[in-house]
Amino acid sequence: MSRPLRADIDLDALRHNYQLACELAPGSRSLAVIKADAYGHGAVACAHALADLAPAFAVATIEEALALRDGGVTHPVVLLEGVFEAAEYVLAAQQGFWCAIHSEWQLAALEATELSAPLSCWIKFDSGMHRLGFTAEEAVEAKTRLEASGKARDLHLMTHFSTADSLSPDYFRKQLAAVQTLASTLELPLCLANSPATLACPEAHGDWNRPGIMLYGADPLEGANDASRRLKPVMTLSTAIIAVREVAVGEPVGYAGRFVATRPTRIGVIACGYGDGYDRHAVDGTPVLVEGQETVLAGKVSMDMMTIDITDITGAQVGSRVVLWGKGLDVNRVAASCDTISYTLLTGILPRVPKCYHGGRQSIAAQSISGTGGTYA
Numbered sequence: 001m002s003r004p005l006r007a008d009i010d011l012d013a014l015r016h017n018y019q020l021a022c023e024l025a026p027g028s029r030s031l032a033v034i035k036a037d038a039y040g041h042g043a044v045a046c047a048h049a050l051a052d053l054a055p056a057f058a059v060a061t062i063e064e065a066l067a068l069r070d071g072g073v074t075h076p077v078v079l080l081e082g083v084f085e086a087a088e089y090v091l092a093a094q095q096g097f098w099c100a101i102h103s104e105w106q107l108a109a110l111e112a113t114e115l116s117a118p119l120s121c122w123i124k125f126d127s128g129m130h131r132l133g134f135t136a137e138e139a140v141e142a143k144t145r146l147e148a149s150g151k152a153r154d155l156h157l158m159t160h161f162s163t164a165d166s167l168s169p170d171y172f173r174k175q176l177a178a179v180q181t182l183a184s185t186l187e188l189p190l191c192l193a194n195s196p197a198t199l200a201c202p203e204a205h206g207d208w209n210r211p212g213i214m215l216y217g218a219d220p221l222e223g224a225n226d227a228s229r230r231l232k233p234v235m236t237l238s239t240a241i242i243a244v245r246e247v248a249v250g251e252p253v254g255y256a257g258r259f260v261a262t263r264p265t266r267i268g269v270i271a272c273g274y275g276d277g278y279d280r281h282a283v284d285g286t287p288v289l290v291e292g293q294e295t296v297l298a299g300k301v302s303m304d305m306m307t308i309d310i311t312d313i314t315g316a317q318v319g320s321r322v323v324l325w326g327k328g329l330d331v332n333r334v335a336a337s338c339d340t341i342s343y344t345l346l347t348g349i350l351p352r353v354p355k356c357y358h359g360g361r362q363s364i365a366a367q368s369i370s371g372t373g374g375t376y377a
Helices: 011-024 035-040 043-050 062-070 087-095 104-112 136-149 170-186 195-200 331-337 342-347
Strands: 006-010 057-059 077-079 098-101 119-124 152-158 235-247 265-271 287-290 293-297 305-309 321-325 355-358 374-376
Touching: 006 011, 011 043, 011 195, 011 355, 035 043, 035 342, 043 057, 043 062, 057 062, 062 077, 062 087, 087 119, 098 104, 104 136, 119 136, 136 152, 136 170, 152 170, 287 331, 293 305, 321 331, 331 342
Parallel strands: 006 355, 057 077, 077 098, 098 119, 119 152, 355 374
Antiparallel strands: 006 235, 235 265, 235 321, 265 305, 287 293, 287 321
């Protein structure tokens, strides 16, 4: 009998969320962002599930892009951070990857590299995020040099918004104005909107959008809107009760005795811990579902186990199914109890947690499962 912890991945929900992104921006094409192993959901499987919908995918590194090719994904793939060394340009040209270019060294390296074919290059403009990207003046020069190099084709202009998720839009508007001013000079196709901007800022919908976290059903907005309420969770992390303890008033539970019973308490021990990627910072009171009934974490998260209060849960016993996040329990609620965000929970799931894929049967290829450690139900 196998350990009961698993991550169920609903590929039909993934497709729904991608189609929502397209519906919200009918004049744009949408890159499906599947970096960080599709935010913990399995990049190859998710790419195959979206293959008939998405014209291109986006990842952070060439290793992620090559893993897609190894998994049978033939779509264009954008390297959102570009290359990390000049030799990667050769691979990118061979594989048909599209490259962001955000700095002088990347530009100079491209100019100096012999390629089998010109690369589609996406010039990254720093409109105010102040991580990666050229200034406006540098972006103009980059376009000129790329056009003269013979190494580039199909140029685009891209930027990244730091506050599109915020209820206060002032800085977002400042960034948008900056990129729009530059776009009027460069006259290049635009790639602007991340998930929050796709959901809430139609004025930022460009030739391409970059939906990421929204594809996996987590609302990235500070305040939900009608569009974000339509998102469907893709990952449901669940396990089962493996032991039950009766704890008297005043007795502690777990490491350091953080939880102390204030009433006669039934404690359910469940198979999941920080060794699986569940956040160790979860506080007492973090929500969980037991057979569809909500209860809470009671005691510190251990490496392989957690303890929950099942005193008021009718019928809770060894074998009862426990949902840690997903269908019925918003991952954002769990993240708030861990003083983090949904992105860290979803991407933090570790390899020993088996993935079980459901749905998307018409678009997912058998080979998309074989290398992921997942199974198809």
